[in-house]
Amino acid sequence: MQTTKTVDLGDPDLYTSLDRHVRWREYAAEDAMVWSEPGSSPTGFWSVFSHRACAAVLGPNAPFTSEYGMMIGFDRDHPDRSGGQMMVVSEQDQHRKLRKLVGPLLSRAAARKLSDRVRAEVRGVLDRVLDGEVCDVAAAIGPRIPAAVVCEILGVPAEDQDMLIDLTNHAFGGEDELFDGMTPRQAHTEILVYFDELISARRASPGDDLVSTLLSDGELSIDDVVLNCDNVLIGGNETTRHAITGAVHAFATVPGLLEEIRDGSADVDTVVDEVLRWTSPAMHVLRVTSDDVTINGRDLPAGTPVVAWLPAANRDPAVFDDPDTFRPGRKPNRHIAFGHGMHHCLGSALARIELAVVLREVAERVSRVELVKEPAWLRAVVVQGYRELPVRFTGR
Ligand code: HEM
Numbered sequence: 001m002q003t004t005k006t007v008d009l010g011d012p013d014l015y016t017s018l019d020r021h022v023r024w025r026e027y028a029a030e031d032a033m034v035w036s037e038p039g040s041s042p043t044g045f046w047s048v049f050s051h052r053a054c055a056a057v058l059g060p061n062a063p064f065t066s067e068y069g070m071m072i073g074f075d076r077d078h079p080d081r082s083g084g085q086m087m088v089v090s091e092q093d094q095h096r097k098l099r100k101l102v103g104p105l106l107s108r109a110a111a112r113k114l115s116d117r118v119r120a121e122v123r124g125v126l127d128r129v130l131d132g133e134v135c136d137v138a139a140a141i142g143p144r145i146p147a148a149v150v151c152e153i154l155g156v157p158a159e160d161q162d163m164l165i166d167l168t169n170h171a172f173g174g175e176d177e178l179f180d181g182m183t184p185r186q187a188h189t190e191i192l193v194y195f196d197e198l199i200s201a202r203r204a205s206p207g208d209d210l211v212s213t214l215l216s217d218g219e220l221s222i223d224d225v226v227l228n229c230d231n232v233l234i235g236g237n238e239t240t241r242h243a244i245t246g247a248v249h250a251f252a253t254v255p256g257l258l259e260e261i262r263d264g265s266a267d268v269d270t271v272v273d274e275v276l277r278w279t280s281p282a283m284h285v286l287r288v289t290s291d292d293v294t295i296n297g298r299d300l301p302a303g304t305p306v307v308a309w310l311p312a313a314n315r316d317p318a319v320f321d322d323p324d325t326f327r328p329g330r331k332p333n334r335h336i337a338f339g340h341g342m343h344h345c346l347g348s349a350l351a352r353i354e355l356a357v358v359l360r361e362v363a364e365r366v367s368r369v370e371l372v373k374e375p376a377w378l379r380a381v382v383v384q385g386y387r388e389l390p391v392r393f394t395g396r
Contacts, residue, residue, distance in 0.1 A: 009047050009307070010040025010072040012379045015283070020384075021324065024049055024312035033296045040381070042078050045286065045305035046295075049312035051319040051336070053296060057287055057308045058340040064287035064306065066343060067091050071286055071382055076303040086227040088235070088343060098228060099346060101217055105153055105210050106232075108349040114149055115353050121148045122361040130365065130395040134372050138386040142245035143169045143237070145354055150236040154229060155202065155209020160194075167191050172237045191233065195226045232347070239281035240351050242378075242385035243337075244358050246279030251362060252371040252391050254326050261363035266328045272355045277335035278326045280311035283384040285339060310336055311384050368394040 069080030170187035
């Protein structure tokens with residue numbers, strides 16, 4: 001039965017401690033619907049939490065649209081300016097066209113080809129941190145791997161990759177503005193300027209990369225090309241870094257996990273799914289009703305913003321036994337960490353491969369991961385992630 005509470009769930013201060021899971025668990029178990037008054041958003045929004053309700057809002061035939069934006073703060077009267085142009089906030093023909101164009105670059109086959117690059121990146125990182133000082137995984141490991149992968153997809157020349165990886169790390173460090181010199185927003189703007197240069201270079205000499213593929217369509221504007229490079233950059237970096245950090249967190253806290261992966265008694269793909277469920281880095285997705293609709297017994301008119309909280313759905317006790325516990329062999333595992341429906345994550349194969357390589361390589365090279373301090377969590381609402389995860393790695 002639906003309950004209505006009023007609390008501004010767009011307040012990032014609510015998510016800096018593990019209390020967030022207690023709140024989400026309670027809401028999911030009650031199948032609550034929560035109204036958030038204007039504050040973090042201009043006109044307020046409804047929220048759903050249970051696995052069933054989140055899947056219903058995101059489902060393929062649901063009367064909802066992403067075109068006004070997919071994050072708290074956007075709605076019909078305050079739409080995302082990228083709406084209708086960037087894949088994740090477009091619908092119908094533009095969305096279909098973009099998925100068809102970009103899909104092959106992020107497919108399972110493409111991901112397999114990139115796995116050598118991922119492995120080299122993980123090995124390089126482990127060489128630097130094994131048997132050394134305390135390592136902050138959230139800064140030294142999590143971000144490096146996805147940034148390198150996205151550079152490959154975009155076709156960033158080797159000589160520019162370190163610069164772009166650094167910029168990406170700054171841009172997606174979270175709302176905390178941890179970095180000196182440049183705010184995350186400034187770093188992101190630098191990246192967009194760099195995309196303009198990359199587009200000019202690929203126009204003159206096309207390759208088999210994302211920029212060239214988007215340009216080859218012939219109908220997309222330069223603005224469309226920049227926005228969709230940005231979509232892959234954001235999609236590929238913002239979330240994956242926290243799932244990777246979470247995989248190391250699991251190694252530090254789940255007894256026997258390193259050994260089980262090393263000796264093959266744990267199936268790596270099953271563990272990957274549990275990492276995704278347990279970390280659920282995409283914290284929320286927003287939709288706006290495209291028609292009058294009834295959710296949890298409540299009638300919502302067209303134009304109402306509704307938020308689905310994915311980590312809440314992924315620990316819904318009606319679907320997952322003992323949901324707070326990381327179970328390496330959890331099966332079935334119907335998590336919706338990659339979303340659900342038409343906008344289901346296009347980079348999921350790539351993210352899975354990145355995580356599988358990290359799990360295998362760490363298990364191979366490391367005998368112990370010691371948690372030096374409990375993790376600190378990002379003050380953020382779009383991403384559920386690690387601000388700091390200090391560990392010590394002991395090599396084998
Ligand atoms: C869409 C999560 C990794 C690219 C999404 C959505 C979620 C998500 C929840 C759906 C958004 C919505 O419904 O509005 C994640 C998680 C990841 C991950 C948890 C890692 C653990 C990646 C990677 C890439 C990527 C590695 C690419 C390199 C995209 C793109 C979309 C998307 C392009 C838009 C799809 C569409 O609108 O049709 N992702 N993602 N993601 N993701 Fe990911």
